[in-house]
Amino acid sequence: MTRPRFFQYWLLAIVATLTACSSPLPSTELPPARYIEVAPEFPGFHDYRGIVDLPIKASGMDQPGIADLAKTAQIDFIFLADRVGPGDTDFGIAGFTNDILFVSGGAFDVGGSQIVGANLHEPIKPNLASNDLIAAIHDQGGLAIASDPAKFASSEDYALADAMEVYNDRSAWLAQSPTTLYFRAIFSGTDHFLAGLDVRPDANLALYDRMTTGARISMLAGIGAPDNLNVLGAKVGTIPQLFLFCTTHLLARERNTAPLLEALRLGHSYVSFDYLGYVGAFAFFAHVGDTMAMMGDEIHLAPGLTLRTELPAPADIIAMYQNGAEVASAENASTLEFTPKSPGAYRIEAYRSGKLWILSNPIYVR
Numbered sequence: 001m002t003r004p005r006f007f008q009y010w011l012l013a014i015v016a017t018l019t020a021c022s023s024p025l026p027s028t029e030l031p032p033a034r035y036i037e038v039a040p041e042f043p044g045f046h047d048y049r050g051i052v053d054l055p056i057k058a059s060g061m062d063q064p065g066i067a068d069l070a071k072t073a074q075i076d077f078i079f080l081a082d083r084v085g086p087g088d089t090d091f092g093i094a095g096f097t098n099d100i101l102f103v104s105g106g107a108f109d110v111g112g113s114q115i116v117g118a119n120l121h122e123p124i125k126p127n128l129a130s131n132d133l134i135a136a137i138h139d140q141g142g143l144a145i146a147s148d149p150a151k152f153a154s155s156e157d158y159a160l161a162d163a164m165e166v167y168n169d170r171s172a173w174l175a176q177s178p179t180t181l182y183f184r185a186i187f188s189g190t191d192h193f194l195a196g197l198d199v200r201p202d203a204n205l206a207l208y209d210r211m212t213t214g215a216r217i218s219m220l221a222g223i224g225a226p227d228n229l230n231v232l233g234a235k236v237g238t239i240p241q242l243f244l245f246c247t248t249h250l251l252a253r254e255r256n257t258a259p260l261l262e263a264l265r266l267g268h269s270y271v272s273f274d275y276l277g278y279v280g281a282f283a284f285f286a287h288v289g290d291t292m293a294m295m296g297d298e299i300h301l302a303p304g305l306t307l308r309t310e311l312p313a314p315a316d317i318i319a320m321y322q323n324g325a326e327v328a329s330a331e332n333a334s335t336l337e338f339t340p341k342s343p344g345a346y347r348i349e350a351y352r353s354g355k356l357w358i359l360s361n362p363i364y365v366r
Contacts, residue, residue, distance in 0.1 A: 050077035053222030067098035073243035111157035170224025209324030267296025
């Protein structure tokens with residue numbers, strides 16, 4: 001290629017990139033207006049989509065500003081998680097702000113990672129050991145979430161947590177080199193750039209599956225601090241982008257703090273990467289006779305017991321795991337059924353274009 005032609009192509013690439021950067025949101029196809037769907041097969045529950053582990057102070061915005069962005073992205077709730085220092089009492093404003101439900105909370109550095117306390121109202125002593133910290137969170141009626149468990153020095157640091165943040169967008173960002181991120185932002189559209197962050201969290205899932213062989217613990221996804229990488233005058237890794245990238249869904253009877261915390265504690269939840277296709281509702285349940293169990297629940301092994309998942313649209317691959325080992329799968333399908341032969345924690349992963357689309361909490365067959 002001659003030098004003039006090379007620079008011509010380079011200029012065209014830059015122009016195309018700048019054009020793309022002028023509208024950097026992912027192509028998540030939201031409904032015309034927020035419609036909260038009934039959880040399939042469980043008519044008393046609704047599917048609320050939201051964001052967990054959001055440090056507002058790191059964003060440089062106030063809570064009403066975050067609420068406005070969340071409303072545009074059709075988010076129902078946000079769990080706050082600014083880093084907590086000694087004597088801190090600012091856990092955010094609990095309750096509704098501009099029609100978005102905020103759950104107060106904070107993040108505590110423990111053992112190489114963080115424990116996020118949800119629903120905090122009173123200060124907690126600094127430098128507590130992990131078990132004492134989790135006990136202090138529980139004393140306030142809060143829930144303890146272990147963020148990025150593979151980073152903890154020991155599994156004992158999160159053994160008593162209520163939930164495990166198996167995916168964290170900030171961690172996925174930091175796992176890649178700044179140069180790679182920058183050049184991918186230049187030469188990729190927003191969807192392709194975000195796809196580079198949609199990496200299956202193998203280490204965290206392995207730790208999670210190990211825990212669920214003997215205990216019940218919820219899984220979810222966290223957002224962490226936004227990055228706001230400046231690329232040719234446009235920013236990548238912004239809160240508006242991340243709100244449309246990945247959400248945690250809670251199946252609850254109403255949109256209020258207590259029912260949402262209960263849904264999280266029970267594992268009535270799942271994760272969706274919405275840039276691969278908006279997820280308004282998703283079902284994974286067990287049934288035998290007249291008995292039904294949703295994600296997070298226990299059910300006894302019995303003749304005729306069936307596990308079934310129903311997706312809002314076809315996935316390239318649906319896989320079912322028992323204690324971390326794949327036991328069933330389907331291609332180009334929106335449903336999958338399986339008859340378990342042995343006890344275990346069964347969960348679902350669904351993929352599109354080789355990327356994780358939906359990740360469910362387990363059903364515990366006893």
